[in-house]
Amino acid sequence: MTLRELALLAAVGFALLLFLIAFLGDRSTRPRWLASPLVYTLSISVYCTSWTFYGAVGSATRDGLEYLTIYLGPTLVFVGFWTLLRKILRIVRRDSITSIADFISSRYGKSDSVAALVTVLALLAAAPYIALQIKAIATSLQVLGAAGDDLTGAAAAPDFGVAFLITVGLALFTILFGTRRVDVSERHFGVVAAIAVEALVKLVALVAVGLLAVYGVAEGPGEVFARMAASTDHSGETFGMRWVGLMLLSGAAIVCLPRQFQVAFVENENEGHLFTAAWLFPLYLFILSLFILPIAIMGQAILPPGSNPDMFVLTMPIAAGRTDIAILAFLGGFSSATSMVIVSCIALSTMISNHIVMPLALRSRALGVAGGGDVQQFLLVSRRIAICFILSCGFLYLQTGATGAGLASIGLIAFAGAAQVLPALLGALYWEGANRRGALAGLVAGGIVWTYTLFLPNILTGVAGWEALEAAGPGGLGWLRPGALFGMQADDPLMHALFWSLAFNILAFVLGSLTRLPTPIERLQAALFVQVFSDRGGQGALRGRAASADQLF
Secondary structure, three states: OOHHHHHHHHHHHHHHHHHHHHHHHHOOOOOHHHHOHHHHHHHHHHHOOHHHHHHHHHHHHHHHHHHHHHHHHHHHHHHHOHHHHHHHHHHHHHHOOOOHHHHHHHHOOOOHHHHHHHHHHHHHHHHHHHHHHHHHHHHHHHHHHOOOOOOOOOOOOOOHHHHHHHHHHHHHHHHHHHOOOOOOOOOOHHHHHHHHHHHHHHHHHHHHHHHHHHHHHOOOHHHHHHHHHHOOOOOOOOOOHHHHHHHHHHHHHHHHOHHHHHHHHHOOOOOOHHHHHHHHHHHHHHHHHHOHHHHHHHHHHHOOOOOOHHHHHHHHHHHOOOHHHHHHHHHHHHHHHHHHHHHHHHHHHHHHHHHHHHHHHHHOHHHOOOOHHHHHHHHHHHHHHHHHHHHHHHHHHHHHOOOOOOHHHHHHHHHHHHHHHHHHHHHHHHOOOOOHHHHHHHHHHHHHHHHHHHHHHHHOOOOHHHHHHHHHOHHHOHHHOOOOHHHOOOOOHHHHHHHHHHHHHHHHHHHHHHOOOOOHHHHHHHHHHHOOOOOOOOOOOOOOOOOOOHHHO
C-alpha cells in the first residue's frame, strides 16, 4: 500500500469517527462533557485552518517572525478585549441571534438589506479561504503520491481533477455533517463536538512534527537555535506597520468571520465558558505556534533546494523516514481544512437561506413553499444547495487567482474582506447614533474598495484587459489604479487595500449615520445593544408577534 493510499484510508476512518462523535453529540442524552468549557474552547480553534497548520511554516520560511501576527491578533482580542466578546455573547444569547448577518441587521433596524449585504460580502471573503483549504488537501495528497520520487512538494497548481474530487467530497461531507436537521437556535452540538476532536488532532500532529524537527532531525534545541542565528532569512524582521495591520486583520477575523461568530457566540451554551476560553484559547495558540520556526529551520536544512515551505510539515517527516508522523501530519492538515469548510459552510448557508432565499420566498409564492413541514424541507434543500454553491465559488477561485499564491497570502485576502464588517459591528456596540444608512454606506464602500484593490487583482492576474487597467487606470485615470489609489504607490498590496478599504468604510459609515436621524426601532435597538449590561439593555430586543409556518405564506 502506497503512502497516499494509507493516508486516504486513515482520512476515511477519521471521517467515520467524526460522524460517530457528531451523532452522539446531537442525541438528547449526549454526554455531559460535550457541554464543557474545554469543548467550547477547542471549537473556537476552528480559526486554525490549513493556513496555520501548513501555511504558517511557509510564512516563517519566507517572512521570518511575521507569522506570529496571526496568533497575536486573536490573543490580544481574548486577553485585552474580553468585555467586547462578552458583550456580543450577551446580545446573541438574549436575542437568539443566528449569525453575524443577523446580529448586524438586528442592530440596524432589523434591516433585510443590511443582512443581505453582510451575507454577500461574507461569501466573497470566504471564496479565497475555501480555495485555500482545497489547495492544501490537494497539494498534500500530491506530495504523498510523489513521496518516493520528489520531496520538494513544489507543484504550484493542484491537479484539476484532484481538486474537483476534493471539492465534491467536501460538499457531501458538509451536507451530511451539518444539514441533517433544522434547529431554530441554529446550534449544532454534534458538529461542535467533532470540531473539538479535530482541534486536538491538529494540535497533537503539529507538536509531533515539531518534536521530530527538534529531537529527531536536529540534535536538540541547541542546533535549532544555532541554525536560526546563522540564517540570513530571519534577520530583517521589524515590528512595523505591516505587523500592526496583520494583527488588526487577525484580531478582526476572530470576531467577524462567519465561522468564528458561529462557534464563539451562536454555539455557546453557557456564558461562563467564555471565562475559560479567555485564557485557554491563547494557550492553545501559543502551543500551536511554538514549533513553527523549528520546523521551518530544519525543513530548509534537510529538504532539497526549491522545496515548497508550505508543505514542510508533511515533507520533513517523510524525508526523516517517519511515515507514521507523516500520516499524522496529513490527518492534522485534513482536520484543519475540513473543520473550517464545515463550519464556514454551515454559517454561510444559514445566512444565505435566512437573509436571501427566505425573504424572496416570502415575497413570491412562485417558489412553491407552503405549510410547516414544507418550510423545514425547503430550508434544508436551500442550505444544501447553498453549500454546493459556496464550495463551487472556492473551487473557481482556486482555478483563477490562487494557483501560484502561498497559503498565507490567500488567507490574508479573506481576512481583509471579513474586516469590512468591523466598523458596523463596533458601531453597533458602542455608538447609539449609528444607523442603517451608515451601515449600508460603510459596507458598500469598504466592500467595493476591497474588491477593486485586492480581490479582483488576485483573480484577474494575467488577463490582458485587467493588466492594462492596472497599468493606466480606468479610462486612463492613473490616480485610480488598483495598486496606487490617489497616487499612493504601494509596495505592499495588502496594506494598501486594507488602508483604503477601511478608510472609505469608516468615512461612509460615519457620514451616512450623521446625515439621518435613527428611526424609532433603530433607537430602541441601539439602546439595547450599547447598554446591554444595564437594566435597560437587558430587557430583550424588540420582537415581533409569533407566527406559525403557515402564516408566513
